[in-house]
Amino acid sequence: MSDIKVAPDGLEVARTLDAKGLSCPMPLLRTKKEIEKINSGEILEVLGTDPGSRNDIPGWCARAGHEYLGEKEDDGFIRFYVKKK
Amino acid sequence: MSTFSEKAKNLYKTLCQTEWNATVTGVLIALFSILIMAWWRPWGAVGAIRNWGEWILYGIGVFDHAPSAFLFNSGSVIGIGFVAGAFVSACLGNDFSFKFPPPWELVKAVIAGILMGVGSAFAGGCNVGGMYNAIGNLAANGFTMWIGLVIGVILGLKYIYWEMEHITWGISGGKNIDMPFALKVILGIAAIIALFWGAKVYSGSEDAYAASLGGILLISAALGYSMQRGRWCMVQAFREPHMTGDCTLAKSVALSILILAIGAAVLKYAVPQRGPAVAVGNTVISALEDVEVDEIDDEDLADTLEDVVDAGDQALQGAQRVLDPVNYVRGTFGWGGILGGFLFGLGAMFAGGCGSGTLWRVGEGQMKLWLVVPVFGVTNAIMTKWFKAMHMEGTGALHVGSKLGKHIYLPDVLGYGGTLILIAIIMGLWYLIVDWNEDSNKFIVGM
Numbered sequence: 340m341s342d343i344k345v346a347p348d349g350l351e352v353a354r355t356l357d358a359k360g361l362s363c364p365m366p367l368l369r370t371k372k373e374i375e376k377i378n379s380g381e382i383l384e385v386l387g388t389d390p391g392s393r394n395d396i397p398g399w400c401a402r403a404g405h406e407y408l409g410e411k412e413d414d415g416f417i418r419f420y421v422k423k424k
Numbered sequence: 425m426s427t428f429s430e431k432a433k434n435l436y437k438t439l440c441q442t443e444w445n446a447t448v449t450g451v452l453i454a455l456f457s458i459l460i461m462a463w464w465r466p467w468g469a470v471g472a473i474r475n476w477g478e479w480i481l482y483g484i485g486v487f488d489h490a491p492s493a494f495l496f497n498s499g500s501v502i503g504i505g506f507v508a509g510a511f512v513s514a515c516l517g518n519d520f521s522f523k524f525p526p527p528w529e530l531v532k533a534v535i536a537g538i539l540m541g542v543g544s545a546f547a548g549g550c551n552v553g554g555m556y557n558a559i560g561n562l563a564a565n566g567f568t569m570w571i572g573l574v575i576g577v578i579l580g581l582k583y584i585y586w587e588m589e590h591i592t593w594g595i596s597g598g599k600n601i602d603m604p605f606a607l608k609v610i611l612g613i614a615a616i617i618a619l620f621w622g623a624k625v626y627s628g629s630e631d632a633y634a635a636s637l638g639g640i641l642l643i644s645a646a647l648g649y650s651m652q653r654g655r656w657c658m659v660q661a662f663r664e665p666h667m668t669g670d671c672t673l674a675k676s677v678a679l680s681i682l683i684l685a686i687g688a689a690v691l692k693y694a695v696p697q698r699g700p701a702v703a704v705g706n707t708v709i710s711a712l713e714d715v716e717v718d719e720i721d722d723e724d725l726a727d728t729l730e731d732v733v734d735a736g737d738q739a740l741q742g743a744q745r746v747l748d749p750v751n752y753v754r755g756t757f758g759w760g761g762i763l764g765g766f767l768f769g770l771g772a773m774f775a776g777g778c779g780s781g782t783l784w785r786v787g788e789g790q791m792k793l794w795l796v797v798p799v800f801g802v803t804n805a806i807m808t809k810w811f812k813a814m815h816m817e818g819t820g821a822l823h824v825g826s827k828l829g830k831h832i833y834l835p836d837v838l839g840y841g842g843t844l845i846l847i848a849i850i851m852g853l854w855y856l857i858v859d860w861n862e863d864s865n866k867f868i869v870g871m
Contacts, residue, residue, distance in 0.1 A: 368667075
């Protein structure tokens with residue numbers, strides 16, 4: 340698909356979801372549920388290891404209207420950032 | 425030169441790193457599925473998984489007789505090639521790492537393996553052999569499993585929603601053990617070399633069966649590579665329209681099945697008409713070419729006759745393989761296919777991968793699926809043995825007296841043209857429904 344979108348530095352995260360080690364479809368479903376716990380405009384951080392999330396999370400954001408801010412590679416996992424609509 | 429190296433870098437990225445477009449992947453999977461069929465036999469996932477399960481059961485003393493060797497059982501070789509291909513793709517694309525899930529996911533892996541093992545016994549195969557390649561082989565039982573899969577996946581989705589509300593134990597704390605990218609590239613290249621070396625060893629064998637495994641190994645690896653690179657997952661194709669509404673994969677699977685069916689129809693119709701005749705013809709001509717009519721003595725005649733007989737044997741053997749329309753149709757067009765599809769679909773939701781999706785995720789280092797495979801294999805091996813003893817699927821290649829459903833080769837009923845029209849209509853309808861659902865969200869199961 341498209342190139343990887345890198346998240347900007349210094350994002351203020353309202354909530355963090357640990358989805359490490361989870362495989363499809365759990366990271367996305369947990370993300371869907373977790374985002375209900377934050378307010379509009381706040382940022383959810385998802386820690387994941389499933390390469391499928393690279394496509395699933397941005398795709399879902401586009402569909403659900405949330406803003407996908409990008410990802411950051413960490414030591415052995417990826418941080419995804421989603422801004423709630 | 426710098427632009428050239430830039431282009432080379434881009435090519436590597438396209439081939440080995442970016443996720444492939446779903447439609448392209450679906451077309452490639454159909455192409456490789458037709459190729460492996462033309463080479464010898466359709467591919468499947470459960471044949472490999474069952475063979476490995478039989479070895480586990482033999483190892484712990486449950487089965488008395490050793491199963492067929494996993495390097496010489498064609499089903500198992502397909503599985504090995506497939507996982508190796510996915511591993512190559514995951515290494516070169518930097519997707520490979522040992523992904524250890526939280527403990528609850530391991531519990532689900534065991535449940536998933538049991539459901540998938542039982543389901544694929546009832547349906548006469550997993551989502552590949554029982555559905556994708558079954559419809560592709562113009563067998564009616566593919567459609568009953570398809571129906572069961574839809575129901576099973578929807579119920580599985582409802583379960584997952586329930587689980588997220590009620591299960592709090594062991595849902596986080598997964599770990600990931602990564603390694604440097606350079607090491608992955610080396611491992612990936614080593615796996616490619618091993619695959620070609622393996623294919624060479626097989627091809628050099630004097631035994632025709634073993635020699636044909638070389639092509640099986642390489643084409644299976646191409647399937648595994650493409651599926652991992654495109655993250656092409658059939659359970660996702662069934663699930664996504666009900667979960668997010670996204671129908672990209674469902675459309676791709678529908679298209680892939682149609683292309684496969686056309687390819688299979690061409691092979692099954694045309695090759696038996698020409699293949700054996702050509703084989704016999706060529707042998708007879710070359711055998712008689714050097715024989716002077718006047719000088720024929722008994723020895724020459726005997727040799728010639730021998731060659732003719734050999735050619736006849738070859739033609740017969742060829743006909744008994746994939747191109748014989750009767751093969752790869754199962755006696756599960758009925759409740760067996762529906763129940764099997766249902767259990768398998770439910771299990772695939774617990775696993776997070778279908779038969780093929782499980783295998784390529786194994787190649788990507790997902791430890792949850794590493795656990796699904798042995799449980800799936802052991803369960804299926806036991807079920808298959810039990811079903812055989814009970815004659816559940818009837819007897820012989822035509823499954824006479826099957827208790828699971830009917831054995832129907834669609835062209836026998838509708839002709840080749842009619843069969844392709846039916847498959848095109850059903851796949852077209854599926855395509856239209858999921859596409860319409862993407863906008864209307866009519867079939868989305870709410871959280």
